[in-house]
Amino acid sequence: MTAVALKGLLGRKFRTILTGLAIVLGVAMISGTFILTDTIHKAFTNVFNVSYRHTDAIIAGKQFVANANSIPTVPPSVLTRVRALPDVAAASGSYLFDTVTLVDRQGKTIANGGAPSLGFGIDPSQARFNPITLASGHWAQGPGQVVVDTATATDKHYKVGDAIAAKGDGPVKPYTVVGLGKISGVSIGGATLAVFDVPTAASILDKHGYDNISVAAKPGVSEKRLAAEIKPLLPPTAQVRTGSQQASHDAAEVTAGSNIIKYFLLAFGAIALFVGAFVIFNTISITIAQRTRELATLRTLGASRRQVLRSVLLESFVIGLAAAVAGLFAGLGLAKGLNAMFVALGVNLPQAGTVFAGRTIIVSLVVGTLVTLAAGLFPAIRATRVPPISAVREGAVLPRSRHAHRRPYLAGIVMLLGLAVIVQGLFATSGAGSVLGLLGAGTLLLFIGVALVSSYMVRPLASLVGRPARALGGAAGRLAVANSVRNPSRTAATAAALMIGLALIAFVATLGAGLRNSVKDALGKQVKADYVLTPSSQGSEFFPAQTASALGRLRGVEVVSDIRSDRANVLGAGTAVAGIEAATIGRVYRFAWKQGSDAALSHLGSGAIVDSSYATKHRLGIGSRFTLQASNGATQWLTVAATYHPPQADPVLPKIVISRATFDRTFPRPQDSQAFVKVEGGASAARTAELKGAVAAYPDAKIQTQAAWVAAQAKSFDQALNLFYVLLALSVIVSVFGMINTLVLAVFERTRELGMLRAIGLSRRQTRRMIRHESVVTALIGAALGLPLGVLLAALVTRALGSLGIGFHLPGQQLAAFVLLAVVAGIGAAVIPARRAARLNVLHALQYE
Amino acid sequence: MSVLEQYVDAGVRPAPAPSLSVVSASNLTKRYGQGDAHVDALRSVSLEIEERRMTAVMGPSGSGKSTLMHILAGLDQPTEGTVRIAGLEISSMSDAELTRLRRRHIGFVFQFFNLLPMLTAEENIVLPLSIAGEKPDRQWVEALLETVGIADRRTHRPSELSGGQQQRVSIARALVARPTVLFADEPTGNLDSSTSKDVLALLRDSVDELGQTIVMVTHDPQAAAQADRILFLADGRIVKEIGASTAADVLEAMQEVSGR
């Protein structure tokens, strides 16, 4: 029996491979994701392991507020005390992995996508603590000298002796490149390096004290012991880690993002596998139906039901395992493709040797095989119901399932359950994780429910979407529409696979349209400026406070109101805080007051304006007092002066807004995140040029008209949407494999009939057209099921997000484009089957048994 | 001496025992459909099939021959009546019991051969044994291959064999498990007259040399002439029974039956 199953697969090579392809892509996505994220992780770990190779302990400032702008420095006195410890061989104060941006000859910041701009202050005499190796030139000595990384030098054509500019927390300063270096032996992706001597670094970073003190132990002293000895010497703002702790801490910090990428990509792999399961289910069902007679013969020869079940499951197992192995290796290529995609999106990741972990292999193989087995289970069970007498009956077909008549009810229940789970997730659950979980599970159920009921919808839908085929395709078109409904459950299952991808695409498009509209709306309601000053690159969030003052000095500029931002610990959680210029903010920003009025602005003092829902959540009212702890550990008492309710879709100001004076008094190194500008006579081309000229000296900032700024904010979703489309395209491709499969099997099954049609005069061209139209009709049924489903899901989700101010907006044009996409998918899927059908030898086809 | 006889003489197969009934049916009725549209394919048919003999079932098209054979072989359920094979009542058997019955007691030869296209001739022949999880007896398989005359074609697939060769493979397949009874429905229905002769001779030899019991449905007088006993069916009833006869006698009996 085993041999029968395996030889059967070999005898149907082409069909078996097509079946397997449906799973290959999903598995490739999973293995590719693991390979990519493992490789990123390894690359970062390499960077830090190499950097702290000879460091036994490292002292750094303690981070009081997660994601705050700055971390306290370590006072130089600590260095003296540490050096005096008997177990210390050497210690050096330095700046490691701080932020310094290089500025090119045109005054533009050198930034590669979201990659970090790293700044170092290093004592070259303490070579063991130095993560950088020099490739040419010498180390920076004294003010005005810098060593940059070789990659940037090559890219931007800098060589030793050239002038370059750089900026830390102060203004841009000129430097001379005196050397080129890199972190030895590891890739840093798109990151740039700027290496100074220690005092120069302190000045450009505007810091007193060190970022880090690196310590080496005397021989025989362990890392741990050294750290324990250092600990009592430290002020409360500093902490000590062993070298290896620091390496994994830094790597974890940098790769926290890659975990999100991992789960995000895995989710799309799972969707592709789900679609693949549909395809496999359908393909195996069809092959079982076509082999009814063969299975019945096996039963007459003494095969038991269990043996039939096992042999069909064995086929699924072999297909699944082979496809999983293929997918595993395809993942290697896909990881490269995904990396290229991130590079195209401006995210340059560091590289290391490809990491092919045991976990990747096991998960890929197990998941691929199990999904295929699960998809093959139902057809296998149906195969066991083939009665032996089918061996002697002409045109024997697979018996209908005993529960077939209950299917519509089952479908209804599954759909209702799906909707209930979605509604529960959207309207009665909190926590992004559980909402997404319920939403995903509910959507899955909804898809299964629609798929179950879809065979009943094939006839009406085909007569609707088959209209063009009947009108344009002549006899071939009419035959095609008739063929598409002769086996409704097959057509339905084929279309259902496409439905999933299209539904998700329509969902994303509808949600995106809603988001884009709501953001435009929200920003328009809040800001009434002519120009908006923002950070110049995606990576940076701030620009120096001087930028706004420079604009304010221009003639014709009426108001420049800048917004300071940072994070602080408030009421037990890290929270964004803004500092506003109370005197001018009212001219450029409309507060939607809940309690209080514009009057609150005129005597804000050490008062705070608090988001009303935040206030409700924390039981704050006007006059309530609370403390705020800044990143250096300093605290400040605040009194609620007013509450406001900004549009939740895109609030310009955070939940806690204080006066600029209070902000500058409380936070170390205050920086601007935005400034709003009003000019005499409103925005004009001449004015824009003038303001741009004034901002040119500040490469961190960028000025735009309010209209351009709003458009850019609304467009910022496009990149994310495109990423979604690319990843969902994978699922659509899987369903196209399913369409190819079904058609190839149909052509095979209708060999005799096709021969007859050819014999009575159907031309090759008409034969191809017939198959093509059938494919397009199937694809359009998929679109007719999927697009409304996606829009419905988006409507539900926007409903739930109503409190966030995100509305529903039907993207008509895009939906029309997706219908076109379905047609193209249908035409594409028909190429191979149509060619096979047209190539049939009429004589052989008629004799075919 | 034929290969089969040598094999039998080697004492592998027990010597023939006195004639016994291996299949017996009583009062078989089969009704298809209901109400006005119903068809009575069998009406109260009773019969005994004797061991080591070839019984032919003849009759005009639609007389119920295939229906009778399917019910005797346990492929279909009678509307009324009982069937016993090798002493076992089969109408109340579960699917698992029927499976066991097929493995041990029943062999089939089909009109359209029903060979598995991806297996070679030899693999097709030993398939019933592999399904039952038994090890093929090499000598026995070789003897069968030799007898049916496809020893030199054993590695060919069905698509590479002629119709006659395919039917001979399927006869070997039906014999390989030494079933109590072999059922053949129109085994020559899809063959030309000269290949038909070979196939019929083969079936006859298996009765004479191996003591195989065969029930064969046919409407071909030449085929029926090979049988030890011929039953005539008309309109779902056994209307006549004759012993071994020549093709001419069979034809005459047939005309008599259909002329009634």
Ligand SMILES: Nc1ncnc2c1ncn2[C@@H]1O[C@H](COP(=O)(O)OP(=O)(O)O)[C@@H](O)[C@H]1O
């Ligand atoms: N599955 C079935 N459903 C309905 N009627 C059937 C079925 N099988 C056979 N019949 C009818 O029963 C009668 C006997 O058929 P069958 O046994 O095939 O005859 P034969 O093999 O002698 O030609 C015929 O009238 C035939 O139409």
Ligand SMILES: [Mg+2]
């Ligand atoms: Mg018949």
